Amino acid sequence: MRLIICGMGVVGQSFIKLLINSSDSLYKKYGIRPRVVACIDSNGMAFSQTGLDLEKLLSVKEKFRTVAKYSDEKPNFENYIENIDAEVFLELTPTNLISGEPGLSNIISALRTQKNVITVNKGPLALSFPSLMELSEYNNVMLRFSGTVGGGTPVLEFAKHCLKGDKITSFIGILNGTTNYILTKMSEGLTFEDALKVAKMKGYAEANVSLDVNGDDAAAKLVIMANWIMGYKVTIKDVYKRGITDIKLEDINEALKKRKYIKLIAMCDNRNLSVQPSIVSKDDPICVNGTLNAVTFKSEHSGDQTIIGKGAGGMETASSILRDLIEIKENFSMP
Amino acid sequence: MRLIICGMGVVGQSFIKLLINSSDSLYKKYGIRPRVVACIDSNGMAFSQTGLDLEKLLSVKEKFRTVAKYSDEKPNFENYIENIDAEVFLELTPTNLISGEPGLSNIISALRTQKNVITVNKGPLALSFPSLMELSEYNNVMLRFSGTVGGGTPVLEFAKHCLKGDKITSFIGILNGTTNYILTKMSEGLTFEDALKVAKMKGYAEANVSLDVNGDDAAAKLVIMANWIMGYKVTIKDVYKRGITDIKLEDINEALKKRKYIKLIAMCDNRNLSVQPSIVSKDDPICVNGTLNAVTFKSEHSGDQTIIGKGAGGMETASSILRDLIEIKENFSMP
Structure with missing residues (x-):
């Protein structure tokens, strides 16, 4: 099974480590022998038709901050997605919710050349889920994205x-760990600004924190869930969205008096999609604190689940890529 | 797909209702056309080689409290499990943790005559999981039991x-709703005796509540999980077990002062199996109240999940039987 890996941030590097550690069990248990034939970061590419040396790849990346230094030859970078033979393309570039790029074009190129795609990049899916899914079906390959929602948690x-024979009728979720952390800190008495500072200090908030606090990140995940789970054909434009920036300490304290919390809740109910601060009872299982994510599914017969x-984390998200890889392997037969 | 249903309590009747309501979607989505050829309760049997009329079966059961009145002829009851042709045997008799009977003999008879078995009866599995699983493998049929743990919740x-490619290393759980309800009420100030009374009044505690409060029910579920998930070969004798009968209000109040609850926790860690009252932080996602069940799985790469x-309920548990039925269908091919 030949892989092209595009994007070598924390998740990409964690995935390489996971491949190294799991190679024996992957072959024994699932018959998968992954060969990374190309690996691309923002500075260049490492390429080997017979498979890159993964230990070397990691150490080159660590030492030189780019995989381009893997060898002295400069591989042909032009239209590499189309031109390199591989069964699976991994799209691990950062999420861009405005244009979806470069992920969107990457995924389209890969699907068009009959490559299965695994992405942890929410942008392309939030903007174009229905058409990307159609493209993958047309080309008879799979598009998988477990890591886009819940990190390593298999939401x-x-x-x-897990609910075969039953039907999910609606769901609500806390889908963004950063805002949940900020709201948790605010319920302990910090102002929004101070809570945000702590979140940044602890590494829970990335540089571009506005995607989190405006509700965009949660909305993107909601779109992915609504398409995949409910069969809707929607994009991020269909989500009513309000972030947490105007939540005051007083609002939170008012709720606390009634044993309630304010949470940024994503909801999919009766074809309505929304992300907004909502009041949740302390006793509701969805009322998790810190950076945790939670989703409650309401189903026809088996009740609420x-x-x-944890909604993030390099190794956790890498483990979801591995799950997708196994699912692809189980659907096709590749050595 | 021909079914024999043994046991027509709340779960059995809910399952019949579910079959009636789902017959269209079961056929369209999964290609399953179930025919209940025999249905047995403690007073007799209803039988039809071409399939019982399920609406009639339900109304007969309701009117006469037994399915034996389904028709005037008395079908031959002797060795019915061996003698009736069917693809799936449903064992829905009450749990007996001392001898496992009558469920244990029923399951053995069914497996020996190459019938797939679905059971919601914990007794036979708690006492003989490893040997029953071996028997099913030897006879090349499936033994499934989703409803024994978590009711409708697909634990x-x-x-x-959901965690392919990863490895669950340990888990803990609140596996018994009755004791969780009692402990929740005690944390609100009721004594054990009063909390038990309320639980009985609300229908959360059955006649034989000692199985719940002694920890036997949770231990049975723990055994099923340890065998199925971890691959251990254990029975209920291998569980260290302490119930909640000696928990005092003072203990609970002492814990509450530190923002902690006392919960009946089942644990599987490093080959040790235990069920015992344990102190749990309010912030731990497993710290659910009322009749809820919760399980936290610790896995190698994807973190804690x-x-x-809800750990019980007629329709919820019936939905888990349907899931098992679909899984059996997907493994064999039966009209």
């Missing part, structure tokens, strides 16, 4: 595989 | 299907 798999986990 | 499916849901 999408749970909804898709909540799944809770 | 076993989650662990088995908690799944929460």
Whole structure:
């Protein structure tokens, strides 16, 4: 199974480590022998038709901050997605919710040349889920994206595989760990500004924190869930969205008096999609604190089910890529 | 797909209702056309080689409290499990943790005559999981039991299907709703005796509540999880077990002062199995109240994941039987 990996940030590097550590069990248990034939970061590419040396790849990346130094030859970078033979393309570039680029074009190129795609990049899916899914079906390959929602927590798999014969009728979720952390700190008495500072200090908020606090990140995840789980054909434009920037300490304290919390809740109910601050009872299983994510699915016969986990993390998200890879392998037969 | 249903309590009747309501979607989506050829309760049997009329079966059961009045002829009851042709045997008799009977003998008879078995009866599995699983493998049929843990909440499916490529290293859970309700009421100030009374009044505690409060029910579920998820070969004798009968209000209040709760926690860690009252932080996702169940799985790469849901209920448990039925269908091909 030949892979092209595009994007070598924390998730990409964690995935390489995971491949190194799991190579034995992957082959024994699932018959997968992954070969990374190309690896691309913002500065260049490492390429080997027979498979890159993953240990070397990691150490080159660490030492020179780019995989381009993997060898002295400069591989042909032009139209590399189309021109390199591979079964799976991994799109791990940063999320861009305005244009979806470069992820969107990458995914389209890969699908058009009959490559299965695994992405942890929410941008392309938030903007174009229905058409990308159609493109993958047309080309008879798979598009998978477990890591886009819940990090390593298998939220999408749970909804898709664990409730067979039943029907999910609606769901609500806390889908963004950064805002949940900020709101938790505010419930402990910090102002929004101070809570944000602590979140940044702890590494829970990235440089571009506005995507989190405006509700964009949660809205992108909501769109992915609504398409995949409910079969809707929607994009991020269809989400009513309000962030947490105007939440005051007084609002939070007022809620606390009634044993309630204010949470940034994403909801999919009766074809309405929304992300907005909402009041949640302390006793509701969805009322998790800190950076945790939580989703409650309401189903026709089996009741309400909540799944809770860390919504981010390099190794956690890398483990979701591995799950997608196994699913692709189980659907096709590749050595 | 021909079914024999043994046991027509709340779960059995809910399952019949579910079959009636889902017959269209079951056929369209999964190609399943279930025919209930025999249905047995403690007073007799209804039988039809071409399939019972399910609406009639339900109304007969309701009117006469037994399915034996389904027709005037008395079908041959002797060795019915061996003698009736069917693809799936449903064991829905009450749990007996001392001898496992009558469920244990029923399951053995069914497996020996190459019938797939779905059970919601914990007794046979708690006492003989490893040997029953061996028997099913030897006879090349499936033994499934999703409803034994978590009611309708797909705890076993989650662990088995949602974390591919990863490895669950340990788990803890609140596996018994009755004791969780009692402990919740005690944290609100009621004594054990009063909390038990309320639980009985609300229908959360059955006649034989000692199985709940002694920890036996949770231990049975723990055994099922340890065998199925971790691959251990254990029975209920291998569980260290302490119930909640000696928990005092003072203990609970002492914990509350530190923002902690006392919960009946089942744990599987490093081959040790235990069920005992334990102190849990309010902020831990597993710290659910009322009749809820919760399980936290610790995995090697994807972190901790908690799944929460109602641990009981007729229709909820019936939905888990349907899931098992679909899984069996997907593994064999039956019209």
